[in-house]
Amino acid sequence: MQSRPMSKVQSRTLKTRAKLIEASESVVKTDGYEALRVEQVVSLAGVAKGTFFSHFKDKDVLMEQLIAPRLNSYLDEIESLPTPESVEEIVRHLQPLIAFITCERYVFDVILRHSGAAAKEEIGPIAECFFRMGMVTGPWLAMGPFRKDISPELLADGLGAFLIQTMALNFCALHNERAMQDQLTIYLKAWLQPTV
Amino acid sequence: MQSRPMSKVQSRTLKTRAKLIEASESVVKTDGYEALRVEQVVSLAGVAKGTFFSHFKDKDVLMEQLIAPRLNSYLDEIESLPTPESVEEIVRHLQPLIAFITCERYVFDVILRHSGAAAKEEIGPIAECFFRMGMVTGPWLAMGPFRKDISPELLADGLGAFLIQTMALNFCALHNERAMQDQLTIYLKAWLQPTV
DNA sequence: CTACATTAATGACCGTGGTCAATTTTGGAG
DNA sequence: CTCCAAAATTGACCACGGTCATTAATGTAG
Known part of the structure; x- marks a missing residue:
């Protein structure tokens, strides 16, 4: 989630977010924006669904x-x-x-x-x-x-x-x-x- | 559903649609457009959910x-x-x-x-x-x-x-x-x- | 009135976005 | 190194729009 100032952001946070973005981009590249499904993204990124929504509102x-x-x-x-x-x-x-x-x-x-x-x-x-x-x-x-x-x-x-x-x-x-x-x-x- | 030309529309169809519209308007009047839920509308109108979607795509x-x-x-x-x-x-x-x-x-x-x-x-x-x-x-x-x-x-x-x-x-x-x-x-x- | 093809209605079911209490991981203080 | 509070992750669960095979109602031809 949009990290509020002064909170300690751990390094894995950035890595996870990068994985999610990368997975998303690969989905978009092959299937287009409309076809993007959160479930597919998290499975590609190898994280749980909830993780997605703690990174993106x-x-x-x-x-x-x-x-x-x-x-x-x-x-x-x-x-x-x-x-x-x-x-x-x-x-x-x-x-x-x-x-x-x-x-x-x-x-x-x-x-x-x-x-x-x-x-x-x-x-x-x-x-x-x-x-x-x-x-x-x-x-x-x-x-x-x-x-x-x-x-x-x-x-x-x-x-x-x-x-x-x-x-x-x-x-x-x-x-x-x-x-x-x-x-x-x-x-x-x-x-x-x-x-x- | 947007009735294709030449199909025989039964009179109950119009009645059902009217009920759905009326129920929708009553929901909107009290809770606003954003709050409208299909389930609430059909329950107010006294019809099944599927009926809604045979009237509106x-x-x-x-x-x-x-x-x-x-x-x-x-x-x-x-x-x-x-x-x-x-x-x-x-x-x-x-x-x-x-x-x-x-x-x-x-x-x-x-x-x-x-x-x-x-x-x-x-x-x-x-x-x-x-x-x-x-x-x-x-x-x-x-x-x-x-x-x-x-x-x-x-x-x-x-x-x-x-x-x-x-x-x-x-x-x-x-x-x-x-x-x-x-x-x-x-x-x-x-x-x-x-x-x- | 009856038979029956057409039209309408049904509701169990599904896909998918989003939630949250519980759990695990992290990294710094002592 | 140990401990622990804060941060991150998890996945079962929910909400809600939408589907479809099945059943019921309609009205018309004979």
Whole structure:
């Protein structure tokens, strides 16, 4: 469990947690996120079921810890890219991230559920990724050929909102990568480059 | 179960379903949506558990059928209101709807999960509500003092996206009604009244 | 009215996430 | 090294959503 400050964490704790994470990742790699079963994970890790829940409050917390690092690695990639000069380029930069988030309906649902902070001041790792996305895209929006009448933070917020909207709306119809990019482009041009 | 076309539906079917819905609503009224248990519902309705699942594919489908009518009644109200002349007025018009959607974390999650269509061409009652919201707000946005460079449909889409975003971000911090209205107002002014 | 195919209802059963009192392990104080 | 309080682990147990072969009710053709 999220070790409170000042408690003595034994070294085996870290080892057990590592085993659980490793087992989880191997399950996900072969069967996907949705197929993950706690019982399978603990049996692979060679520990009892109760142990799982003393390391993770519930299955969702494990899911967060599996998904957030993936999101962060996509953000690393994105961060290393040159500042995009157009909406199309922004969409292209975000594409790998989008592809991952929509790789499974279940993954999208988990991310959605945790994209806002859960309780006051308890911001989870996935919510942190969204925060980080704002930090990454904000400068893009400040520097590129986009509207200047509102703050980059607000622009980034909107980008996030339209990103979610696009993915939510396109989970039905033939789950088309192309359609999603096109729709997101339309949204972002309207948001970032209004011509009143 | 969603009766396939052309099967003969017996009259007792309707009676049983009505009993189930009524029992569900009574549970929700006293304990809230999250507390609803299928076992309690069937025992209140005086039917077996299996019966529940021959009427509703799963618990989520029941939830949709409980929540969608509420959403629609709020939309009825909203539809009867005069066309808003400002962002503030829009936000005020939407307030009761927002209050309901955020009445419980569980309700918000159910709505989010079903706000996009689930499978191709299988659009659920909650997704229909969002579609309807677009039909209601589109004309507002076309007639009011808002940007004209993009279609009312697109404007309405954005309104929906910012609505979700606002609710998602404000579920943590002290779940403040005032804060939500203020944030939504900021988003919508930026979206509907850009000043480049 | 009867026979019978169709539709509805039943409840024992299962899968799986999550709990908790009891037990074992750990590592530091003396 | 010994002892022991704190930390970690265990697994039987529970809650609850969901399944399905079996049984009962329905209404229609003859």
